[in-house]
Amino acid sequence: MVDAPISRFDSTRRKPPSRKPKVASAPFVAERRASPPRPAREFGELALRTTGVGLAVVSTAFAAYMISDVERRPQFAGLEHLAIYSRPTVIAAKRIQTQLADQRGPVDYTPVGSIGEPQSETGVPGFSLLSVRSGVALLQTPTAIVKVSPGDVxxxxxxxxxxxxxxxxxxxxxxxxxxVGD
Structure with a gap:
């Protein structure tokens, strides 16, 4: 029998690796190796990290300074129109309270007025509003029931x-x- 490939895939099969005879290795001698050069990319990443941490520290310090300095007002145009930064002094507040109390005089605590009685549902006696639909009202008068709309007499x-x-x-x-109707 002939040892021929049966299909086209048989010819591409791997052959087992051939065994080469082992050669005696050279004696171990310590070699001094130079450290591999650092790529520029590592330096760039280090610079970027350092810059980021530095900016974070500076922004945190600035925020702490702005929060801790309570007596300082922000400096920008139009500040006098902002009520959120106005701080009335204690003396001015007391002065205003005493002026208001002097102008009004003593307070009279006697109750005045009354609750009163509820108003009647119909303002005009003898008339009642039965229903309203589509801008037309059904009104009961003392003599008849009529349909009325705005402008009628x-x-x-x-x-x-x-x-x-x-x-x-x-x-x-x-x-x-x-x-008033129901």
């Missing part, structure tokens, strides 16, 4: 000025008064 009330929402209720504003 109602007998006994006068001209309707507006339909307004007061909280959850509607109000009909007229020349004769305000009628």
């Amino acid at each position: 109602v007998e006994g009330l006068g001209r309707v000025a507006a339909l307004e929402r007061h909280g959850e209720k509607w109000a009909l504003v007229t020349a004769g008064g305000v009628i």
Whole structure:
């Protein structure tokens, strides 16, 4: 039989490494090696790190100085318009308090006024607002139920000025008064 490759991949197979006879090694002699030169990249990184740490220290020191110097005001144009830097003195504050107390006189602690009674829901007797839809109100008068809108004239009330929402209720504003509905 012939030892021929069966496929194209058989020809590319690795052959086992050939064994070379061992040669006696040279005796151990200490050699002095020179240290490898440092690339410029390491120097650049060191400079960048040192600069970063230095800037961090300087900015922290500046912030500490600005915080600790309480009595110094910042110096820039328009400072007098900023109320956050105004510091009234104790003497000026006491002077203002005594002036105000002298002007007002003694305080009278007697209660005045009253709570009063709640206002009636309808401002005009005999009229009530039934409903409001699309800018048209359904109004009950002493004689009939009528539809009114702003600008109409109602007998006994006068001209309707507006339909307004007061909280959850509607109000009909007229020349004769305000009628609040449910």
